[in-house]
Amino acid sequence: xxxxxxxxxxxxxxxxxxxxxxxxxxxxxxxxxxxxxxxxxxxxxxxxxxxxxxxxxxxxxxxxxxxxxxxxxxxxxxxxxxxxxxxxxxxxxxxxxxxxxxxxxxxxxxxxxxxxxxxxxxxxxxxxxxxxxxxxxxxxxxxxxxxxxxxxxxxxxxxxxxxxxxxxxxxxxxxxxxxxxxxxxxxxxxxxxxxxxxxxxxxxxxxxxxxxxxxxxxxxxxxxxxxxxxxxxxxxxxxxxxxxxxxxxxxxxxxxxxxxxxxxxxxxxx
Amino acid sequence: xxxxxxxxxxxxxxxxxxxxxxxxxxxxxxxxxxxxxxxxxxxxxxxxxxxxxxxxxxxxxxxxxxxxxxxxxxxxxxxxxxxxxxxxxxxxxxxxxxxxxxxxxxxxxxxxxxxxxxxxxxxxxxxxxxxxxxxxxxxxxxxxxxxxxxxxxxxxxxxxxxxxxxxxxxxxxxxxxxxxxxxxxxxxxxxxxxxxxxxxxxxxxxxxxxxxxxxxxxxxxxxxxxxxxxxxxxxxxxxxxxxxxxxxxxxxxxx
Numbered sequence: 001x002x003x004x005x006x007x008x009x010x011x012x013x014x015x016x017x018x019x020x021x022x023x024x025x026x027x028x029x030x031x032x033x034x035x036x037x038x039x040x041x042x043x044x045x046x047x048x049x050x051x052x053x054x055x056x057x058x059x060x061x062x063x064x065x066x067x068x069x070x071x072x073x074x075x076x077x078x079x080x081x082x083x084x085x086x087x088x089x090x091x092x093x094x095x096x097x098x099x100x101x102x103x104x105x106x107x108x109x110x111x112x113x114x115x116x117x118x119x120x121x122x123x124x125x126x127x128x129x130x131x132x133x134x135x136x137x138x139x140x141x142x143x144x145x146x147x148x149x150x151x152x153x154x155x156x157x158x159x160x161x162x163x164x165x166x167x168x169x170x171x172x173x174x175x176x177x178x179x180x181x182x183x184x185x186x187x188x189x190x191x192x193x194x195x196x197x198x199x200x201x202x203x204x205x206x207x208x209x210x211x212x213x214x215x216x217x218x219x220x221x222x223x224x225x226x227x228x229x230x231x232x233x234x235x236x237x238x239x240x241x242x243x244x245x246x247x248x249x250x251x252x253x254x255x256x257x258x259x260x261x262x263x264x265x266x267x268x269x270x
Numbered sequence: 271x272x273x274x275x276x277x278x279x280x281x282x283x284x285x286x287x288x289x290x291x292x293x294x295x296x297x298x299x300x301x302x303x304x305x306x307x308x309x310x311x312x313x314x315x316x317x318x319x320x321x322x323x324x325x326x327x328x329x330x331x332x333x334x335x336x337x338x339x340x341x342x343x344x345x346x347x348x349x350x351x352x353x354x355x356x357x358x359x360x361x362x363x364x365x366x367x368x369x370x371x372x373x374x375x376x377x378x379x380x381x382x383x384x385x386x387x388x389x390x391x392x393x394x395x396x397x398x399x400x401x402x403x404x405x406x407x408x409x410x411x412x413x414x415x416x417x418x419x420x421x422x423x424x425x426x427x428x429x430x431x432x433x434x435x436x437x438x439x440x441x442x443x444x445x446x447x448x449x450x451x452x453x454x455x456x457x458x459x460x461x462x463x464x465x466x467x468x469x470x471x472x473x474x475x476x477x478x479x480x481x482x483x484x485x486x487x488x489x490x491x492x493x494x495x496x497x498x499x500x501x502x503x504x505x506x507x508x509x510x511x512x513x514x515x516x517x518x519x520x521x522x523x524x525x
Contacts, residue, residue, distance in 0.1 A: 125371075126370075126371075129366060129368060129371075130364045130365070130366065130368040131368050131369075131370055131371070133325075133330050133362075133364065133368065134362070134364060134368035134369075134370070136330055136350075136357070137328055137330060137357055137360070137361075137362040137364075138357065138358070138381065138382045138385055138434075139353070139354035139355070139357040139358045139385065139386075140385050141350060141351060
């Protein structure tokens with residue numbers, strides 16, 4: 001049954017069927033991960049080393065991404081709002097955009113490019129050099145050893161990384177709007193604090209965590225099904241980044257709609 | 271009234287094993303037994319299905335049909351986690367060593383011990399030193415796998431495989447890619463393991479010299495079918511054209 005599914009997923013089936021089989025494989029891996037997390041014997045040392053790799057290793061990337069996105073968004077918003085005499089509205093617009101959309105999506109895309117590729121390449125190389133088989137031969141389920149530590153690490157790291165992206169985006173936005181465009185700091189901050197609520201920040205953190213889960217699921221799956229040597233590892237790495245990025249962008253729409261119902265934003269009153 | 275003595279089951283019992291890869295048949299109804307404490311050599315040319323057959327013996331691959339029993343337990347349908355205690359009885363020497371790149375030699379060897387629940391560091395250290403000495407690599411525990419030669423990688427992999435004191439060893443092409451001197455030394459090492467540790471062994475190889483040195487039983491595979499199953503001496507006397515061709519090609523390769 002599994003072999004037939006793998007064969008069809010590989011070449012023999014129509015694209016729609018291949019997509020269904022792929023989603024089925026992801027769902028199965030997801031269930032195995034949940035089952036494994038529920039069992040005792042989580043390797044906390046590996047979780048910690050993955051947190052260092054994902055969380056601490058991604059600091060510079062998310063700081064630069066957040067700061068420059070916040071700044072450029074603030075500049076464009078200010079140019080338009082200032083024509084209407086609403087320069088101080090720049091703060092709330094940037095903060096809502098950074099919290100609800102740009103922060104989580106851009107941080108996740110950066111992590112997908114950086115860590116998704118690395119996970120798929122590392123696990124894929126272990127697969128083609130029989131290291132994954134060696135784990136199984138020693139009675140160690142690869143899900144427990146290779147996937148679960150990465151899942152736990154990304155679930156811890158992503159909310160922090162998204163939070164940083166938002167904070168640096170807003171700081172850069174304030175710096176630009178107040179220092180360069182001359183909007184009084186008090187106006188800017190009052191407007192920002194009035195129109196940004198806990199639900200906005202929570203939305204970003206929840207989205208970031210969901211995106212993290214998707215990145216690790218897609219990337220580890222690509223690594224675990226790698227075949228055909230170095231070419232296969234290259235293919236798995238590319239697919240991990242492309243599929244993760246697409247999954248982030250597509251799921252963002254549905255998460256936005258859902259979270260707008262569960263965590264609605266503060267009513268805008270400019 | 272005396273009871274007839276019940277014969278223990280063979281270590282491995284393989285019956286009508288079939289497997290395909292990418293839609294092509296690789297094993298076509300393979301059947302044989304491996305007796306405990308003996309060495310079985312699976313011989314055959316490239317693409318004969320030897321390594322695929324070996325991967326069925328500890329459940330790394332599941333049969334398309336047929337059965338594989340280890341000490342009387344059919345493992346063909348066992349779920350992955352239920353295989354753990356069986357896999358811990360069986361050490362594997364992979365073709366390219368399959369050492370974990372991110373761990374040192376010592377950590378690689380300690381890995382199965384830690385995973386089996388050993389927590390006393392002094393005992394782990396002692397066992398690592400002991401098996402490293404056994405494979406002739408005493409004091410090399412700090413080295414990283416990427417700094418090792420092909421022969422050393424095989425030795426470290428062998429040390430890792432025996433560290434957990436398995437009852438059985440599976441060797442996948444232990445001499446492949448090695449020069450004749452290293453080949454001989456690895457073959458002798460496997461012979462010593464068999465003698466000193468009284469291991470049941472299954473060796474996949476296309477090396478007739480290694481086969482003659484190690485085998486109690488030989489399985490000759492071609493195109494996924496067993497052409498010969500018996501003692502090594504019978505192989506030379508076989509009339510099977512595939513076996514004659516293999517033996518004469520080997521003789522030509524040595525002249």
